[in-house]
Amino acid sequence: xxxxxxxxxxxxxxxxxxxxxxxxxxxxxxxxxxxxxxxxxxxxxxxxxxxxxxxxxxxxxxxxxxxxxxxxxxxxxxxxxxxxxxxxxxxxxxxxxxxxxxxxxxxxxxxxxxxxxxxxxxxxxxxxxxxxxxxxxxxxxxxxxxxxxxxxxxxxxxxxxxxxxxxxxxxxxxxxxxxxxxxxxxxxxxxxxxxxxxxxxxxxxxxxxxxxxxxxxxxxxxxxxxxxxxxxxxxxxxxx
Amino acid sequence: xxxxxxxxxxxxxxxxxxxxxxxxxxxxxxxxxxxxxxxxxxxxxxxxxxxxxxxxxxxxxxxxxxxxxxxxxxxxxxxxxxxxxxxxxxxxxxxxxxxxxxxxxxxxxxxxxxxxxxxxxxxxxxxxxxxxxxxxxxxxxxxxxxxxxxxxxxxxxxxxxxxxxxxxxxxxxxxxxxxxxxxxxxxxxxxxxxxxxxxxxxxxxxxxxxxxxxxxxxxxxxxxxxxxxxxxxxxxxxxxxxxxxxxxxxxxxxxxxxxxxxxxxxxxxxxxxxxxxxxxxxxxxxxxxxxxxxxxxxxxxxxxxxxxxxxxxxxxxxxxxxxxxxxxxxxxxxxxxxxxxxxxxxxxxxxxxxxxxxxxxxxxxxxxxxxxxxxxxxxxxxxxxxxxxxxxxxxxxxxxxxxxxxxxxxxxxxxxxxxxxxxxxxxxxxxxxxxxxxxxxxxxxxxxxxxxxxxxxxxxxxxxxxxxxxxxxxxxxxxxxxxxxxxxxxxxxxxxxxxxxxxxxxxxxxxxxxxxxxxxxxxxxxxxxxxxxxxxxxxxxxxxxxxxxxxxxxxxxxxxxxxxxxxxxxxxxxxxxxxxxxxxxxxxxxxxxxxxxxxxxxxxxxxxxxxxxxxxxxxxxxxxxxxxxxxxxxxxxxxxxx
Numbered sequence: 001x002x003x004x005x006x007x008x009x010x011x012x013x014x015x016x017x018x019x020x021x022x023x024x025x026x027x028x029x030x031x032x033x034x035x036x037x038x039x040x041x042x043x044x045x046x047x048x049x050x051x052x053x054x055x056x057x058x059x060x061x062x063x064x065x066x067x068x069x070x071x072x073x074x075x076x077x078x079x080x081x082x083x084x085x086x087x088x089x090x091x092x093x094x095x096x097x098x099x100x101x102x103x104x105x106x107x108x109x110x111x112x113x114x115x116x117x118x119x120x121x122x123x124x125x126x127x128x129x130x131x132x133x134x135x136x137x138x139x140x141x142x143x144x145x146x147x148x149x150x151x152x153x154x155x156x157x158x159x160x161x162x163x164x165x166x167x168x169x170x171x172x173x174x175x176x177x178x179x180x181x182x183x184x185x186x187x188x189x190x191x192x193x194x195x196x197x198x199x200x201x202x203x204x205x206x207x208x209x210x211x212x213x214x215x216x217x218x219x220x221x222x223x224x225x226x227x228x229x230x231x232x233x234x235x236x237x238x239x240x
Numbered sequence: 241x242x243x244x245x246x247x248x249x250x251x252x253x254x255x256x257x258x259x260x261x262x263x264x265x266x267x268x269x270x271x272x273x274x275x276x277x278x279x280x281x282x283x284x285x286x287x288x289x290x291x292x293x294x295x296x297x298x299x300x301x302x303x304x305x306x307x308x309x310x311x312x313x314x315x316x317x318x319x320x321x322x323x324x325x326x327x328x329x330x331x332x333x334x335x336x337x338x339x340x341x342x343x344x345x346x347x348x349x350x351x352x353x354x355x356x357x358x359x360x361x362x363x364x365x366x367x368x369x370x371x372x373x374x375x376x377x378x379x380x381x382x383x384x385x386x387x388x389x390x391x392x393x394x395x396x397x398x399x400x401x402x403x404x405x406x407x408x409x410x411x412x413x414x415x416x417x418x419x420x421x422x423x424x425x426x427x428x429x430x431x432x433x434x435x436x437x438x439x440x441x442x443x444x445x446x447x448x449x450x451x452x453x454x455x456x457x458x459x460x461x462x463x464x465x466x467x468x469x470x471x472x473x474x475x476x477x478x479x480x481x482x483x484x485x486x487x488x489x490x491x492x493x494x495x496x497x498x499x500x501x502x503x504x505x506x507x508x509x510x511x512x513x514x515x516x517x518x519x520x521x522x523x524x525x526x527x528x529x530x531x532x533x534x535x536x537x538x539x540x541x542x543x544x545x546x547x548x549x550x551x552x553x554x555x556x557x558x559x560x561x562x563x564x565x566x567x568x569x570x571x572x573x574x575x576x577x578x579x580x581x582x583x584x585x586x587x588x589x590x591x592x593x594x595x596x597x598x599x600x601x602x603x604x605x606x607x608x609x610x611x612x613x614x615x616x617x618x619x620x621x622x623x624x625x626x627x628x629x630x631x632x633x634x635x636x637x638x639x640x641x642x643x644x645x646x647x648x649x650x651x652x653x654x655x656x657x658x659x660x661x662x663x664x665x666x667x668x669x670x671x672x673x674x675x676x677x678x679x680x681x682x683x684x685x686x687x688x689x690x691x692x693x694x695x696x697x698x699x700x701x702x703x704x705x706x707x708x709x710x711x712x713x714x715x716x717x718x719x720x721x722x723x724x725x726x727x728x729x730x731x732x733x734x735x736x737x738x739x740x741x742x743x744x745x746x747x748x749x750x751x752x753x754x755x756x757x758x759x760x761x762x763x764x765x766x767x768x769x770x771x772x773x774x775x776x777x778x779x780x781x782x783x784x785x786x787x788x789x790x791x792x793x794x795x796x797x798x799x800x801x802x803x804x805x806x807x808x809x810x811x812x813x814x815x816x817x818x819x820x821x822x823x824x825x826x827x828x829x830x831x832x833x834x835x836x837x838x839x840x841x842x843x844x845x846x847x848x849x850x851x852x853x854x855x856x857x858x859x860x861x862x863x864x865x866x867x868x869x870x871x872x873x874x875x876x877x878x879x880x881x882x
């Protein structure tokens with residue numbers, strides 16, 4: 001569904017990614033793990049067009065999306081839930097979710113039943129249901145994170161990029177976020193997941209890539225990576 | 241490394257000195273005078289617009305005040321040149337302060353409106369106060385005398401050039417000192433500036449007053465240069481033109497200000513003369529095409545990236561031959577050029593050239609130099625007033641936002657030399673507690689004592705200087721500044737140098753700057769970021785940004801350090817390093833309050849843990865006791881083992 005080949009990207013004169021190749025097959029959850037500064041967030045941003053790749057190719061469902069504008073890539077069905085919960089603070093929870101479905105209103109994506117999907121999102125995230133008329137800015141950090149995830153789902157995306165969904169969340173909410181990810185996976189949602197809790201990420205993923213200094217160091221089925229002593233030592237150190 | 245700026249300076253000075261001898265025509269000498277005067281004004285405007293990021297629409301008015309100070313003193317008292325110039329600076333700086341003190345309490349569009357109103361009022365006052373200003377009649381000045389001789393066009397040109405160079409040196413030195421860093425920091429993150437002891441309001445006013453002083457100098461020179469001043473000159477159009485000069489030339493550079501001044505003076509004249517315009521536009525096109533070709537050949541630019549300036553300049557050149565009469569097209573061409581620059585060269589012409597040539601800013605060089613300085617005895621200050629006892633005593637703190645009680649009578653006592661954990665679900669009031677302790681919020685009720693003294697109602701900057709430093713949950717770095725400069729802002733308190741020390745690079749300033757650079761570098765080393773000292777903070781990965789915040793906070797020599805989720809977004813190995821750093825900080829006698837969701841971190845470093853839920857304290861005690869508290873498990877940890 002999503003394929004990167006030999007992707008190079010960076011900021012200013014600094015190149016962060018030195019040729020990344022990876023594949024997210026349809027209906028699978030793929031996780032990208034690695035230490036800080038390895039280039040996980042940069043990879044996400046290069047995929048969704050927030051930064052322009054210098055070299056290499058990004059293919060989404062057979063369409064070359066390399067270097068296209070973010071909003072065009074989004075219309076092709078790529079939903080990015082960015083690091084640090086960027087919700088529309090002065091709009092209600094309901095409106096935030098409906099904005100997630102924007103490409104379906106404009107005809108860029110198949111419309112389907114938006115109202116039903118809204119209810120489905122609320123069903124996934126019961127906390128949002130309780131607060132549907134509240135302004136997003138007044139939600140707690142955990143609720144904002146859930147809103148960002150739910151908003152990404154509202155597009156009916158082909159692929160979802162989740163960048164650090166558990167960051168800054170209380171342990172009790174971290175568990176909930178991972179439960180929701182597993183549930184989405186069971187429904188066949190295609191996902192690329194970046195997580196600081198690498199062990200937990202590998203638990204919900206089908207396949208994993210380990211990023212080291214802007215290159216893929218190891219990759220393999222999540223089960224196998226989890227039991228790889230080198231990966232364990234370097235990235236799975238502590239539990240959360 | 242050092243030879244390039246020196247060479248450039250020598251060439252520049254020679255060009256300035258030689259110009260009136262090569263071009264003897266008084267018209268062109270006068271044009272050069274005007275450019276130099278605008279450049280002085282723009283140096284000042286750039287401090288406000290480029291560095292502090294405030295938009296002033298009042299600089300035309302300040303320029304006018306300078307001109308009229310000189311004009312009135314000349315007309316009423318026949319005051320000599322030196323007196324009128326000095327008075328121009330002082331009076332205008334005074335007006336600048338008068339405007340800045342109330343105006344800089346507001347920001348953004350409001351500030352623009354206030355300064356716009358100021359400019360309009362000044363213009364009207366000049367017009368109406370006929371007794372003082374001669375009203376609409378204007379004031380005629382004569383050629384000034386200096387050292388007993390009347391200055392001719394060329395003589396006055398040299399006076400202006402001398403002041404231009406002096407202004408350039410002084411402004412450049414201010415901007416590269418702790419003052420300039422304060423200006424830049426308050427743009428990058430006002431809340432972080434305040435929490436580093438750099439009062440945002442105070443430094444905004446400083447920047448504005450310095451800027452007004454330069455506008456005054458430029459104004460008084462302008463009065464002599466034009467020999468006639470009238471109220472209509474200082475209008476809104478001039479203000480816009482000045483801002484345009486900064487944007488086109490390139491903000492945050494002195495060369496940009498010079499270039500901007502040249503553009504706004506020459507361009508309108510250029511568009512008057514078709515012959516000259518053809519000549520210049522062809523030259524420009526040749527330069528741009530050749531430059532682009534060289535860059536593409538060297539692989540520093542791509543064909544696509546250089547296409548726009550090439551097409552633009554070639555079109556302009558072709559246009560100049562197609563058109564037979566310029567007058568009809570003048571404004572359109574001017575607008576088109578402006579549009580192209582603002583659209584495609586967002587960092588201005590100088591910024592674009594720098595970027596294409598791959599020039600690094602001075603930040604990277606400074607960082608390299610800091611590495612060579614002798615390291616200070618200890619990077620992290622040791623809290624001298626060691627011992628036991630309470631460092632923080634917050635009692636019954638109530639923080640209410642509308643109907644919401646973010647903190648509901650929370651009592652928090654922190655013992656000296658300990659690491660005190662603060663945990664709780666998202667939205668339980670932990671960050672609010674931090675904000676109350678650092679003066680960002682003033683509590684609705686309750687008492688907070690730090691070292692036995694109440695800090696309720698004090699400004700963030702004062703609390704910071706009293707010894708409370710912090711990091712932020714949502715990283716608040718000064719993005720456009722290097723890692724080293726970020727830490728240097730934290731060391732702002734270590735400077736005693738005044739404006740004079742900075743302008744003249746007196747020994748005190750040089751010593752302080754050296755010491756601060758060495759200390760800042762040592763602090764970066766302490767958190768393991770020394771190899772990234774010259775990198776802009778916004779380009780650092782998230783985890784490194786968090787470490788940089790810690791280094792910057794330590795620069796304050798705090799007795800209490802508040803860390804707000806330092807491990808968020810860090811992977812397991814990085815968290816281990818962080819724990820080591822936290823322990824090392826405590827060994828220096830610094831007390832810490834730690835907000836964190838990673839329970840392994842909290843459990844391994846904290847002496848005492850307080851748990852908040854819905855703004856209320858639900859538990860407090862040793863990590864082990866808190867971890868097994870059923871209420872904490874229910875509200876925060878969840879049922880599974882952690």
